[in-house]
Amino acid sequence: MRTIFTLLLFSIGFQSFAQEVDADAVLQQVVQKLNSVKDYSVEANIKANIPLIKIMPVTASIYFKQKDKFKVVSKGIAILPKQGFTDVNAFLMKKGSYMAVSGGVKTIDDIKTNLISVIPTGETSEIILAKLWIDTKRDVIIRSQVTTRSSGTVLVDYSYGTEVQYGLPNQLVFTIDVKKFKMPKSVAADLNKTDKQKQKTADKDQKGTITIKLTNYKVNKGISDNVFKEK
């Protein structure tokens, strides 16, 4: 009986050891891939489905250059999430400013991922907690959930295509919280709408999504600093 019990304990211990993941190593594989991108430009189709905002899909050009230069150029008005686009990558590249903890395995859209929770070591970091679901086969982030001090929590789902070797996605789906919205009557001046009508739509915090399809990547072709200057 004692032998069986010892074998059972050993078996459980061995299994958990086998599942143990070196979170830092997994993360560094991803960072290494991201670091291979010195700059890129890409065409983006931005489709925002945000409560209280009606907007048609917009096309824009996105430019990025190491280490944190980022610009969106669009002819029309484009709405992007404030957080979650480049800040996670920038945060991960600051090695030593965070600690990584493994959170187990989860399958997302038939892809086996490792959940890595990234916690900043500094007290002043904008990011409070980043949960990353990483596909360890391709060393890319499949999903991220980033909680920041100023913007709340943003969930991002990543899909990859031709630029997977650089860790660059071909689609990003942001899920964000939209706070309740109230415009002063003096500014809006839609006097005919009664307060009762407005309350139906304006009083609840709601979730919105922004889907960005990225095509025509130009990676490491060199981008002038002038592109990032404010006009």
Next chain:
Amino acid sequence: MLLKNTYNEFVKILAKPRSYLGIGALTLLISVILFAMKADGKSFISFVTSSFEQTLSFNGNILNGNLIAFIILQMLIVHIPLLVSLVTGDLISGEAAMGTIRMLATKPISRTQIVLSKFIAGAVYTLILTIWLGFLALVVGKWLFGSGDLIVLNSDGLVILKEQDILWRYGCSFAVAYLALLTISTLSICLSAFAENSIGPIVTTMSIIILFTIIGSLDVSVFDSIKPFLFTTHMASWRSFFEDPVPWSTIWNSVLILLAHNVILISIALYKFNKKDITS
């Protein structure tokens, strides 16, 4: 004869300095708004988008000519009735005050035609004022700020319209705004038929507008049954063209109510002027 008399009435409007006061005031008001927006428009936009800026960033030329024109229209649609009634409120009562109404009645033209020619002349003046407003707001606004997508500021959210989807909306909204201002013109001419001095119809017109606007903006159920029939409720209908989708039935309802006001007010003025004792 109606056309000839309308021409004469329009010449009389042009001869009055107060007619230019309206156009001058409009030019000054819009210039001030354009200057303010050029100087500090970004903080105005930031104030508008601040509710979303915690989670979202707005990219592109937000402060463009289309938005400026929208802001100007929104700000001035409340004040332009004063400029309209300043001129049109004087058209019949001014003749009575100056004693020229009897001379006018000696012309080989019916009293109905006299009143109609004044209505038409007033309508032309209102049209000129509306076109001038459109020119300054849209053409000068686009010249100064460039073109771009339009962010429509509603009290319960934002609607962002594509640049190529805006011009027809402005065309239609100026047409409806003109109809609303025409109602003001008709009201003041109608009141003018009852008065013997110039200031009375102008002040009464403004008082009616203020009263109706207050009733319209009060969320009190006792006024719910009359609100849909007040012309001031439909004065902001030009705004509906910037909703997505456009609420056509609401707009047509507003157009019909404004037209009905015009017909009723013209009829009252015709009846009153035809019965008016101009001999004493």
